[in-house]
Amino acid sequence: LASAGGRLIMPKTKGGDWTVAAAIAGDYIREGHIEIVGAGPGDPDLVSVRGRRMLERADLILYAGSLVPRSVTDCAKPGATVRSSASLALEEQIAIMKEYYDRGKFVVRLHTGDPCLYGAIQEQMNHFDRHGMRYHITPGISAFQAAAAELRSQFTIPRKTQTIILTRGEGRTPMPDTEKLHLLARSRSTMCIYLSADIVENVQEELLREYPADTPV
Incomplete structure (x- = not known):
């Protein structure tokens, strides 16, 4: 019997000229995974x-x-x-x-x-x-990628923008002081804003502090 240190599932039993036991080979013990x-x-x-x-x-x-x-x-x-x-x-x-x-x-x-x-x-x-x-x-496809495909849009344009910012508006979850939308907007990069449908007017107000009013949305 070669159990490779596996768990014994039937104890060793001896007869006159024989011995039998059963074990799960260590290599075949199934481990949980998430x-x-x-x-x-x-x-x-x-x-x-x-x-x-x-x-x-x-x-x-x-x-x-x-x-x-x-x-x-x-x-x-x-x-x-x-x-x-x-x-x-x-x-x-x-x-x-x-x-x-x-x-x-x-x-x-x-x-x-x-x-x-x-x-x-x-x-x-x-x-x-x-x-x-x-x-x-x-990993999975994120909303900003699916949105770009649905809009048939490219988020990085040579000589216009080479940076994408993924962020959110400030709602129930506070934003770090250095990550306020109007501060991030100073770069005028492509900005993808998550989790902000309920505060869209506040988001618009902050963005207009830096982006031109005719910025494509």
Whole structure:
């Protein structure tokens, strides 16, 4: 028997001229894994090839139901658990993922757009790091990229602008003093403004302090 240090699942039994036991080879013990996947702007066709592969493999897909359409998860394998996190507190989300992780399952945490831009993954990653849990990030197409494609627009134009600023207006989340919109606007770069639909008039007022009134929007 060559178990490579794996867990014994049937104790050693001896007969007259034989001995038998069973163990799981160490190389074949399945470890849990969490893949944080960017769903892109909402169209299932815009999920990356790797992202779709992760979704097809997952035993649990926990998706941000308030932002990610359920249709993005339609490629889940039969028997996979697909659940929205819209009504769950962070602690509940982590508990569900940990339950599957501890059973050696493959977990996908599905976030809108690119999870590293205005996502809510840092607290989750802090927990994973504290508890030595294996995870990886699969990036997604962000809203500014999808918007450029939909508008048939190029955000960097030779001799006009070579810089893109990704930012947000100041709402419930305070902005650092050095990142106020009117200060960023001084460069007159291409600016992509997230999470600001409810404060659009305030955003416009700040931008007009530096941008000409005929600036394309």
